[in-house]
Amino acid sequence: MADRKPSSAEDYKRLRRILLGRDFDELEMLRARLDEPELRSEETSRILPRAVDLSANSSTELRRSMQPVVEEGLRTFGRRDPQGFSDVLFPVIGPAVRKAVASSMQSLIDGLSRTLEQSLSLRSLKWRFDALRTGKSYGEIVLLRSALFRVEQVFLIHRDTGILIEHRTLDPASARDAGLVSSMLTAIRDFVVDSFRVTSGDELETVQFGELSIWIQGGPRALLACAVRGSAPSSLREVMQENLERIHFTHYEALEQFRGDISRFTETRQYLDACMLGRADESIRPSTVRWKPLVAASAILLAAFLYWTWFDSGRWNLFLNRLSSEAGITITSAHRAFWGGQYRVTGLRDPLAADPNAILAGTGLNPANVEQRWDAHLSLDPKFTAERTLEEMERDLSRTALRFGAGRYEMDDEEDLEDAASDIQKLLRFSEKTGHVVRIAVIGSADPVGPPETNRELSRKRAEWVRQRLIQLQVPAAALTEEADVSGTALRRRVTFRAKSDARAGR
Amino acid sequence: MLHFKVCLIGSFGVGKTSLVKRFVSSIYDDRYLTTVGVRVDRRELRAAGHDVTLVLWDLAGEDNFTGLSMKHLRGMSGYILVVDGTRRDSYLAALRLQGEVAAEHPDARFVLLANKSDLREDWEISPIELEGLSGEGWNVHATSAKTGDGVEEAFEQLAGTLVEAALSAAQTA
Numbered sequence: 254m255a256d257r258k259p260s261s262a263e264d265y266k267r268l269r270r271i272l273l274g275r276d277f278d279e280l281e282m283l284r285a286r287l288d289e290p291e292l293r294s295e296e297t298s299r300i301l302p303r304a305v306d307l308s309a310n311s312s313t314e315l316r317r318s319m320q321p322v323v324e325e326g327l328r329t330f331g332r333r334d335p336q337g338f339s340d341v342l343f344p345v346i347g348p349a350v351r352k353a354v355a356s357s358m359q360s361l362i363d364g365l366s367r368t369l370e371q372s373l374s375l376r377s378l379k380w381r382f383d384a385l386r387t388g389k390s391y392g393e394i395v396l397l398r399s400a401l402f403r404v405e406q407v408f409l410i411h412r413d414t415g416i417l418i419e420h421r422t423l424d425p426a427s428a429r430d431a432g433l434v435s436s437m438l439t440a441i442r443d444f445v446v447d448s449f450r451v452t453s454g455d456e457l458e459t460v461q462f463g464e465l466s467i468w469i470q471g472g473p474r475a476l477l478a479c480a481v482r483g484s485a486p487s488s489l490r491e492v493m494q495e496n497l498e499r500i501h502f503t504h505y506e507a508l509e510q511f512r513g514d515i516s517r518f519t520e521t522r523q524y525l526d527a528c529m530l531g532r533a534d535e536s537i538r539p540s541t542v543r544w545k546p547l548v549a550a551s552a553i554l555l556a557a558f559l560y561w562t563w564f565d566s567g568r569w570n571l572f573l574n575r576l577s578s579e580a581g582i583t584i585t586s587a588h589r590a591f592w593g594g595q596y597r598v599t600g601l602r603d604p605l606a607a608d609p610n611a612i613l614a615g616t617g618l619n620p621a622n623v624e625q626r627w628d629a630h631l632s633l634d635p636k637f638t639a640e641r642t643l644e645e646m647e648r649d650l651s652r653t654a655l656r657f658g659a660g661r662y663e664m665d666d667e668e669d670l671e672d673a674a675s676d677i678q679k680l681l682r683f684s685e686k687t688g689h690v691v692r693i694a695v696i697g698s699a700d701p702v703g704p705p706e707t708n709r710e711l712s713r714k715r716a717e718w719v720r721q722r723l724i725q726l727q728v729p730a731a732a733l734t735e736e737a738d739v740s741g742t743a744l745r746r747r748v749t750f751r752a753k754s755d756a757r758a759g760r
Numbered sequence: 761m762l763h764f765k766v767c768l769i770g771s772f773g774v775g776k777t778s779l780v781k782r783f784v785s786s787i788y789d790d791r792y793l794t795t796v797g798v799r800v801d802r803r804e805l806r807a808a809g810h811d812v813t814l815v816l817w818d819l820a821g822e823d824n825f826t827g828l829s830m831k832h833l834r835g836m837s838g839y840i841l842v843v844d845g846t847r848r849d850s851y852l853a854a855l856r857l858q859g860e861v862a863a864e865h866p867d868a869r870f871v872l873l874a875n876k877s878d879l880r881e882d883w884e885i886s887p888i889e890l891e892g893l894s895g896e897g898w899n900v901h902a903t904s905a906k907t908g909d910g911v912e913e914a915f916e917q918l919a920g921t922l923v924e925a926a927l928s929a930a931q932t933a
Binding site (some may be wrong): 411412413414415416417432435436437440442447510512513514515516658 | 762763764765767797798799800801811815831832834835836837866869916922925929930
């Protein structure tokens with residue numbers, strides 16, 4: 254039996270070789286390769302890089318299975334050889350640290366230059382002015398004006414139910430989930446209060462996720478929550494508080510009796526909109542002073558004042574120019590007060606010169622604002638000397654009286670008449686030279702004896718007779734008018750003259 | 761549009777969350793239940809002639825109400841008691857919870873949902889017991905979160921009750 258076993262094994266082998274032919278040899282060879290660790294390692298090492306490549310590209314499985322091994326390896330390495338580990342990291346850490354330091358230095362420098370700029374620039378002056386005006390600290394104003402933030406959503410939440418009453422958002426796509434957000438927010442508030450056993454009355458006010466934060470302002474019946482991107486100034490809370498108070502004021506009853514009907518709260522939108530603040534929106538100013546209209550009004554007033562002053566000083570100069578160009582007027586001093594529009598002028602004036610008040614009236618200046626003092630003097634201006642001569646001649650003529658006999662209207666002796674005619678002719682010639690037009694009234698008078706009508710007739714006839722005689726003596730008829738003296742005073746039997754020149758008539 | 765806060769109350773594992781999933785699509789995942797203890801979902805529907813939004817507060821399953829859970833109930837208009845028909849303990853817990861909740865929120869309307877109606881043969885609650893509750897004025901629905909049977913009807917019925925309650929409250933106010 255013992256002899257037959259190997260032979261039967263051999264037989265079996267032979268039988269398989271016959272049946273499988275060349276495949277048998279290949280099978281034998283494969284078996285040998287599998288049984289040979291050296292050979293397998295050598296073969297695997299040839300395909301491993303390719304296999305890792307393929308696996309890394311097609312799935313994360315290899316990465317996941319390798320991760321703990323690598324991590325553990327790194328940990329072991331770090332523990333066993335700290336020096337070696339830091340040597341390995343050195344080339345990485347150096348640049349990383351340098352980069353971090355450079356970055357923080359840069360932000361420090363930026364901050365410094367911003368501060369410098371803010372403390373020296375025009376804008377900073379404006380902010381300082383704003384701070385003065387609003388009573389806020391300068392720092393607060395700087396924060397308010399320079400902080401980059403934007404309120405993206407505002408939620409008005411019913412306090413007890415957590416139901417969203419009203420919602421405003423910059424992104425309409427977020428509106429759908431707002432109802433859930435408000436409820437979760439309410440739940441989270443309760444969660445925080447219960448989990449951390451906060452003092453009773455304290456509430457969750459802010460939830461921060463990186464640059465996004467939720468600001469919650471609580472009221473007795475409702476909460477206001479703002480989703481804010483960036484760093485908002487603390488005055489945002491004041492704005493929220495203010496608007497939440499308004500909502501409570503206007504909708505208290507509706508909030509108290511809230512049974513799920515949110516349609517009663519559409520008017521609260523204005524208060525929510527008031528919280529939709531951001532850097533671009535200047536309306537966060539807490540000031541109630543509307544300074545723009547104030548500045549505009551001041552500017553208008555100033556412009557009006559300057560214009561008026563300029564305009565008034567134009568009038569003043571016009572007045573002075575006109576006075577100076579007037580003959581017989583000499584200005585000795587002229588003064589204008591800077592404020593109040595008061596003027597003062599002093600000088601010399603010939604009585605025959607033009608009336609300064611008439612000149613003043615023509616300039617548009619208010620006479621009440623102009624103080625004048627004129628000292629009388631005689632001007633040597635030819636115009637005035639001529640006028641004075643004319644006046645003298647007129648006065649002389651008016652002193653002439655032609656006498657008549659009782660009841661007569663003709664003169665027996667005409668010598669006085671001829672003298673008068675000569676004086677009149679001289680006067681007329683002189684006036685013609687000086688450019689005046691003179692009219693001479695021939696005035697007849699009678700004594701009071703007899704009936705007045707007869708006397709009146711006699712007076713008229715006497716004047717008429719003298720006028721005719723004068724015309725005959727070459728006095729131009731146009732210069733003569735006649736009239737009867739019926740005044741009843743100083744009645745004599747005579748004819749007198751009264752000369753009137755247009756120069757005086759115009760004064 | 762009327763908005764109502766509705767809480768889901770019931771023992772752990774009775775299928776509250778599955779019921780809500782049948783009824784709504786949520787933006788929050790289940791982790792909220794274990795972290796915050798509540799997850800809020802929303803469903804809009806039409807009931808009693810009104811557009812209604814149910815804000816569903818799915819509370820972490822508990823047999824007893826702690827302070828926090830009680831706080832979550834604040835302001836609710838209604839609630840849904842959920843029991844697992846195959847677990848008698850969940851039924852008893854629901855009866856106890858109902859007593860506690862009704863004491864705190866006497867105005868809140870509720871429905872009882874006997875869940876897992878697809879496994880009726882394994883039920884440990886007898887139909888007679890449920891009929892007894894109906895007789896006391898409870899609104900009882902047999903539902904299956906798995907097949908969806910009865911779920912819509914139960915929510916709609918609760919929504920209708922809430923609308924009526926809100927309208928009558930508004931009239932008396």
